[in-house]
Amino acid sequence: MAEDLSISTPYTNHYFSSLAPAMLQFVPLLHRWQAGPAATRLPTQDRFxxxxxxxxxxxxxxxMAAGNPNATFYGIDYSAAHIARARRMADQAGLANVVLMERAFEDMKPEDLPPIDMAVLHGVYSWIPPAARDALVDVIDRHLRPGGIVYVSYNTLTSWTALLPIQKLLTEFAAQASGSPEDRARKALDFLEKLLETNSGHFKDAKALAAWLKHTKGGDIRYVLHEYFVSHWEPTPHSEVAARFGRAKLNYVGTCDVVDTLDRFILQPAASKALSEVPAGPLRETAGDLMRNNGFRRDVYVRGPVATTPSEWRDRVREQRFALIRRRDRCGMSAKFPIGTVELNKEAFDPALDRLADGPATLGDLLPIMGETQDGNALRRLVTMVAAGYAAPCPPVDADPGPSDRLNRVLADEVALGHSHDVLASPVLGAGARVATPRIVALAKDTPPPAPGAPEEPDYLAERRLMDNLRVRLRRG
Ligand SMILES: C[S@@+](CC[C@H](N)C(=O)[O-])C[C@H]1O[C@@H](n2cnc3c(N)ncnc32)[C@H](O)[C@@H]1O
Structure with missing residues (x-):
């Protein structure tokens, strides 16, 4: 087994919106399944x-913990440095609903966790050995409630196969190199560069590999160490992941890449038709990844999903609330999807975007504004906005803003000290809202707003409006 160089180097600290509880509840709803706490209620109405x-x-x-103060959030990681950093931040923000545990998945005991409603693992599954994968599934099996939701992201085999021998070469080189883990990783990448320059055999005209190397050498070395210099690096097809999670009675229900429900934004019509003829299930998912060249999946599984009746689904979907997460003036009609840039129909989208620019609304509120009578059509339009990064599903009611305000103060103070966060907590989303780093610095320093008529005023007002709608603020003082 290759040495794991990532263990002693802390990983980067980024925010991932697909881990939001409201998003994890939205995916099963989109596919007409009941799931989540008590399977009939949205999460922030209750404890989870x-x-x-x-x-x-x-x-x-x-x-997520700040945005959902009535739920309890457990964080597990075997890195002491990671847990120490997280605990310090949770304490500074006074987050009472966070439990952080320095623990290897393989060493978890039944008493470590209570019954669980949602379990997530992001950037973990493809980078750990089979024994750790099995241990994870066992822990989930032991604790996940019926109707519980699991999110797992992973690299598929689709676009990573060419890198398999290269990753082995890099870790073998690093194993015999000297210096810190960072030095050894850099030396391994330099070694690969030399081999590429020979332009021979496997390296002949290897343009994609050269581009990957350039990108990787220019990247954050902490990311590079955790991505490629781990003991196990195993891109996996969907069918294998689905089979492993199947052992914990988990059924695949859909993906956080909600654009997957919009066929015409993913594949050309002929390809879409060919894919629809593949039997539904793991085979279609894997074939779809190959047809789309999709190298990264964000699967959602449910333990015992129950199909909604058409009227249950209509009621639930009409109650679903959405919020705008991008400045209204930046929600353009040219949007990027897997198939390429698509021109959206202004008349179909503007009324809903304008309404959401005034604050969150349910699909039921938006139906008449969109001039739609069909819930499915209206939902597809909302999903298009979600896939374009304009809107997000959010819980039915706003949370107590106190914990978000306090965490935002901690984040802003860190940004003022040179950290590069571009996200703050929103009690409306029960999740994070992207905020430009300079705006966070301005908030941290209580910089006065631009003078009326100043060139920067329109930007300031547009950002201010978005943040007010999402109730993104700092605790004062
Ligand atoms: C690539 S990082 C992903 C971190 C975070 N989820 C993210 O996406 O930013 C993988 C994390 O899993 C942790 N990890 C890896 N193997 C583990 C194991 N067997 N038990 C507990 N934690 C583990 C590492 O310490 C690291 O923090």
Missing amino acids: NYVEFGCGQALSLLI
């Missing part, structure tokens, strides 16, 4: 338990 395995420094977990 959420666990992140391999939480790293836990920025996502802390933001």
